[in-house]
Amino acid sequence: MTKLIFKLSIVVLCFSACTEKKSSQNAATTELTDTVPVFILSSSEVNKSIELPAELLPYETANLTPKVEGYIKEIKADIGDKVRKGQVLAVIDAPEVRTKSAEYKSALSSAQSRYQSSKDVYERLFRASQAKTSGIVAPVDLEKSRNQKLTDSAAYQSAKSLAQSYKEVAGYLVITAPFNGMVTSRNADRGALVGQTSPIFTIQNTSTLRLRVAVPETYISAETTGKDVDFRVESNPNKRFSAQLARKAGAIDPQNRTETWEYKFNNPNNELKAGSFAYVKLKLQRNSASFVIAPTSITTNQERKFVIAVKNGKAEWIDVRQGMSTEKGLEVFGDLNVGDTLIVRATDERKPGATAYWNVGNN
Secondary structure, eight states, X not given: OHHHHHHHHHHHHHHHHHHHHHXXXXXXXXHHTOEEEEEEOOEEOOEEEEEEEEEEEEEXXXXXXXXXXXXXXXXXXXXXXXXXXXXXXXXXXXXXXXXXXXXXXXXXXXXXXXXHHHHHHHHHHHHHHTSSSTTSSOHHHHHHHHHHHHHHHHHHHHHHHHXXXXXXXXXXXXXXXXXXEEEEEEOOOTTOEEOTTSOSEEEEEEEEEEEEEEEEGGXXXXXXXXXXXXXXXXXXXXXXXXXXXXXXXXXXXTTTTEEEEEEEEEOTTOOSOTTOEEEEXXXXXXXXXXXXXXXXXXXXXXXXXXXXXXXXXXXXXXXXXXXEEOSSOEEEEESOOTTOEEESSOOTTSOTTOOOEEEEEOO
């Protein structure tokens, strides 16, 4: 009986060894026969059209706030009125300013009279001192007259400065248009007390509009095809307009990672309104060829974004940065070269060093 059990054990061990050997052979065969689609990387021109939201702003805006406190005596403009540079829009009445101005004007007149009188006295004494007959004018009297003239001259100049300053203050009582434009806001009526706390008018120059668009960081290094750009507005959906590139901010806004591009739109007939939202169509292109691949060829994990290349028959992870998205795929940047072999469907389950049958096809 013991011999029978021993023989059965030997048979079981032999069978198990054969099974393990066959399983390992099948695993090796599976690894060698794993067929993975790949493609040969090539460069191409990158062109893309995008539509971004924008805003139409007046070329110039001014909030007209009085520099002195007073009551509005006259209002000569209202919202919607077109005004010219220097045109009087409002007149303010400030009695204390008028009173002070009159006082300083009177003081100036008195100071001028005193200075003129002392000047005449000094000149007469000076001429007498130059006569051939000596002793007509005592030197001390001449010096005293000269000092009085200088004192009165200083007082006159001081009074003149004060009078001039209040003359300028009185000029602040008249509110004028700083440039050609349109009154878009009026915040006070005749008789209202106004000061530096709030503007009376808002004037905007809308004959030219600024079209401002925030361009995402991904696109700012791309070139635009020409300096003109097409845009549309909600108020006139059946018509497209054209504007010319005027300037770029030259810096990235850290809050939204965009750069402001500004376009100039001539608006002589006020066809478009300042403050309107617009939609700008940008046609972008790269100065040099780039790599564009299918999104499935890029994979990510918690640490990196990468593609899987095949080098010397083995898989290798290569980190990439994503650029513009196009109809053909995604633009990528990294340690890539024309002619590299990349896996069509990348996954982080395919580890570096893995082998397979690499089936070359089209991307």
